[in-house]
Structures are given as structure tokens and as C-alpha cells.
Amino acid sequence: MPAYWISRCIINDPVSYKRYTDQVPSIIAQYGAKVLARGGKYQIMEGPEIFKRFVVLEFPTFESAVECFQSDAYKAAASHRRNGGGIVENVIVDSGEFTK
Template identity: 45%
Template sequence: MKKGYWISLYIKIENQENLKKYADTVTPIIKSFGGVPLIRGGKYETHDGDEFTRSVVWEFPSYEKAVQCHNSKEYQDGWGFAKDTTSRHMQIIEGF
């Protein structure tokens, strides 16, 4: 079975406290779907393309689990803490 990945590239974060509430709320939810954090912020260099203020990558046991987690009511409720003060590019991608 191919793994699934959430890749989130944060364009703008207007309220760090809202982002923290979101992260504190959704981390256990994501983990309950088998999600494992691979990248959550950290030191970086941009060589080509746009600059993002934060990058986050989660690995899931399958693409289907990644989609289920994102679409779950629990995750969507948690995203509500940050969605009005955070702009991001987020994709769910199947691994190989």
C-alpha cells in the first residue's frame, strides 16, 4: 500500500496564537489516523520559487487515511482555529 502525505506550505500567518491552538488541537487527531510528522517548521533555505514562512509534512499509512483525516469533522473543526488568520497551500499526495 502506498503512503499518503500532507504537504502544507504556509504563505501567511497573521496570528501565532491561533496557529498554536490549531496545532495543539489537531496533532492528536492526525496521529489517530496514523499520521507521523516529518517536517514542522525548522531551519530552511529557499533556492527557487516562492518563499514560505513555514512548511509542514505529515506521512500517513495510506493516501486514503490522509484524505479521511483531512475530511474528518474533528480535523475540520480544529482547522477552524487558524483558517481565518492563516493562508497556506496544502496538498494531499500519494507516495510511491
């Protein structure tokens, strides 16, 4: 069952952030991910307008998404963002209806 990695982002340093975003496509591809949305037009429908960039990735499974996020390659790429290049809130969600 597919899972989705959803990121809400603030870019503080475009040069450092680009070092991160340049590496991510090849890393996520190793885990079978597909980009559904990356950057682009958006509209905040409710809540504070804190984040300015949004990314949605589809992975084949929840486990593959978590494995990608925890991989050494992703951690190395994310270090550019984590060192002041940007602020990101990431969540990985399983697809399907689980509310009873």
C-alpha cells in the same frame, strides 16, 4: 503505500494559529500519521518566498490522509487558522513514481 500531506504556511496571528497547531497532533495520530517535518530550518531553492513554515506528514495510505483532512475534528481545529490565524496551502500526494 504511504502518502504525504505537505503544507506551506503563513502565520498571521500566532495565538489563533497555536490553537490550531495544539490540536493537530492528536487528530493526525488517530489516522496513523507520523510527523516528518514541522517548522524548523528551511531554504527556498526556487520560486517566490511567500510561505514561512512547512510541514510534511506521512500517512499509511492516501485515503487515510484525505479522511483525516475531511474529518470533523480536523475541520474544527482548522477553523482557528481559517479565521485569519494563517494561510495554508495543503496537498496530499501518493508515494511512488507515476510518471510514464
